[in-house]
Amino acid sequence: MKITRIDVYHFDLSYVHGVYTMSGGRNVSTLASTLVRVVADDGLEGWGEVCPLGSTYLPAHAGGARAALQLLAPALIGVDPTDLSAVNDAMDAALAGYAYAKSPLDVACWDLTGKAWGVSVATLLGGVRQDRFPLYFAVPLGSPEEMTQYVLARRAQGIHRFQLKVGGDPALDGMRAQQIIAATGPEDLVVADANCGWRLNDALIAARAMEGLPRLYLEQPCPTMEECIEVRKHSTLPMVYDEVVNDVPTLIRAVREGGAGAMNLKVSKVGGLTRAKLMRDLCQELGVQVTIEDTWGGDVVSAASAHLAASTRARSLLTVSFMNDWTREHVAGYQPRSQDGSGSAPTGPGLGIDVDPSRLAAPLFSAGA
Numbered sequence: 001m002k003i004t005r006i007d008v009y010h011f012d013l014s015y016v017h018g019v020y021t022m023s024g025g026r027n028v029s030t031l032a033s034t035l036v037r038v039v040a041d042d043g044l045e046g047w048g049e050v051c052p053l054g055s056t057y058l059p060a061h062a063g064g065a066r067a068a069l070q071l072l073a074p075a076l077i078g079v080d081p082t083d084l085s086a087v088n089d090a091m092d093a094a095l096a097g098y099a100y101a102k103s104p105l106d107v108a109c110w111d112l113t114g115k116a117w118g119v120s121v122a123t124l125l126g127g128v129r130q131d132r133f134p135l136y137f138a139v140p141l142g143s144p145e146e147m148t149q150y151v152l153a154r155r156a157q158g159i160h161r162f163q164l165k166v167g168g169d170p171a172l173d174g175m176r177a178q179q180i181i182a183a184t185g186p187e188d189l190v191v192a193d194a195n196c197g198w199r200l201n202d203a204l205i206a207a208r209a210m211e212g213l214p215r216l217y218l219e220q221p222c223p224t225m226e227e228c229i230e231v232r233k234h235s236t237l238p239m240v241y242d243e244v245v246n247d248v249p250t251l252i253r254a255v256r257e258g259g260a261g262a263m264n265l266k267v268s269k270v271g272g273l274t275r276a277k278l279m280r281d282l283c284q285e286l287g288v289q290v291t292i293e294d295t296w297g298g299d300v301v302s303a304a305s306a307h308l309a310a311s312t313r314a315r316s317l318l319t320v321s322f323m324n325d326w327t328r329e330h331v332a333g334y335q336p337r338s339q340d341g342s343g344s345a346p347t348g349p350g351l352g353i354d355v356d357p358s359r360l361a362a363p364l365f366s367a368g369a
Contacts, residue, residue, distance in 0.1 A: 167197020
């Protein structure tokens with residue numbers, strides 16, 4: 001089997017609750033997603049998606065992904081899409097770095113391989129270990145009262161995993177966490193995510209204010225690994241690493257020096273399912289839990305996350321997000337779809353979803369025949 005054509009598409013995604021607010025005054029209402037279709041010489045096709053969370057969350061943006069794809073896509077023409085090592089070697093030979101731009105091509109080849117072999121991506125990733133898994137919902141930064149009401153509204157819908165956006169005034173962030181813990185119950189898990197919003201002193205103040213709260217995790221308090229390591233030394237809160245862990249060396253450092261109890265495994269941040277599987281497997285063996293998700297995205301991103309989550313040991317999985325629950329627009333019939341705070345992986349071959357090209361405009365560009 002050989003790749004004969006790759007099409008690259010634009011698709012806008014708007015946040016289902018209006019404005020998504022993070023630390024540092026970062027607001028999101030609409031984001032540009034990029035979808036790729038990889039077509040093989042036998043007519044089979046696979047789909048992938050990348051949607052950076054703006055241009056100030058990580059060193060990534062939609063325009064950068066598309067510029068990189070103009071270099072990467074031609075390098076894959078003629079490569080066997082079922083040979084994932086050859087796919088990634090060809091991309092790395094064509095362009096150093098830009099893991100996020102390589103991710104949709106890698107995922108599309110996993111999708112295509114599953115279709116060629118008649119099995120799901122979860123099967124390719126090691127087998128389905130859990131039919132259902134818990135999903136979380138992010139709580140935009142606001143007043144303690146606004147965030148508490150937001151949590152209670154989502155909780156009424158069956159959601160019991162919450163990621164609180166903090167990272168502003170540390171004393172106020174402590175109040176946010178305290179009120180939400182008081183308003184929820186023993187079945188709820190709460191993660192206070194600063195998205196790198198504090199520097200060390202403020203992070204220590206916030207961690208002290210949150211110390212002793214049950215069911216609470218602290219996520220990515222500071223923008224550097226060094227600061228996060230220092231915060232962990234002064235807090236007994238379970239620590240989740242995210243933005244500063246993007247490959248195996250940074251993962252090992254977070255575990256050895258930073259006391260990482262969990263990490264956010266974003267598929268596009270690490271370069272696709274091939275590298276995400278490697279890091280997931282290492283976490284499982286190291287006793288580190290994973291939250292499986294992506295920076296943003298729609299149905300295709302959610303399907304990739306679902307298959308990775310379904311093939312993860314239950315005790316190693318902290319939580320998951322279906323990003324298509326956060327967006328109004330859908331290219332695959334809003335599949336996979338959450339139910340009562342839980343998700344599952346589609347059971348069909350490949351990603352198990354049917355992307356509707358009629359939902360997309362003409363390709364931004366194509367490579368190959």
